[in-house]
Amino acid sequence: MKKLLLVSVLFLLLANSISAQSNWEAGVRFGNDVALDITIPLAASPRLHGAVYFNNDIAVGAYFDWMFALSDGPKGLKFYPGVGPEVYFGNNFNVAVAGDFGMEYSFNFPLTIGLDWRPHFMVTNNMNFSSSNWGLIARFRFGEGSSFVRSN
Numbered sequence: 001m002k003k004l005l006l007v008s009v010l011f012l013l014l015a016n017s018i019s020a021q022s023n024w025e026a027g028v029r030f031g032n033d034v035a036l037d038i039t040i041p042l043a044a045s046p047r048l049h050g051a052v053y054f055n056n057d058i059a060v061g062a063y064f065d066w067m068f069a070l071s072d073g074p075k076g077l078k079f080y081p082g083v084g085p086e087v088y089f090g091n092n093f094n095v096a097v098a099g100d101f102g103m104e105y106s107f108n109f110p111l112t113i114g115l116d117w118r119p120h121f122m123v124t125n126n127m128n129f130s131s132s133n134w135g136l137i138a139r140f141r142f143g144e145g146s147s148f149v150r151s152n
Helices: 003-017
Strands: 027-033 034-041 046-054 058-066 077-089 094-106 111-117 121-122 134-141
Touching: 003 046, 027 111, 034 134, 046 077, 058 094
Parallel strands: none
Antiparallel strands: 027 034, 027 134, 034 046, 046 058, 058 077, 077 094, 094 111, 094 121, 111 134
16 A cells, blocks of 8 residues: 555656646556556657556556548547556566557547557566556546647
8 A cells, every 4th residue: 555655656746747738647547457657648649548557466558549530420539559668567577579559539638548569578577468458547647737629
């Protein structure tokens, strides 16, 4: 519980330090593991997508996502493929290369919900592949607050 509190405080400090960014998001991800989830836009399309997972061990993932919308689709619906490292701390230290594939919907108010899949290939110790990491995400959008206007 102390670890969860410490990571939550660090997340809030990070949130305050990047408040000048527009449309960055922070929230939770429910799936195989519970995770704190954050997205930081890097430009119009790519973004940095980070997660801190809590299970038997604590893990940190950082993914580079490419965002795109359907040309005639709903305005707030976006899809993203991504890739990045995951680092696991605990009894065994492990490093993995992971994919991040998902879709999300941004409402007119500052809430984004999404569904994603994060398969990974462990490159240390046991060298295995796992494809079971599915998750449901809910994030609050910061930067523009309640006057947020969805963009394509």
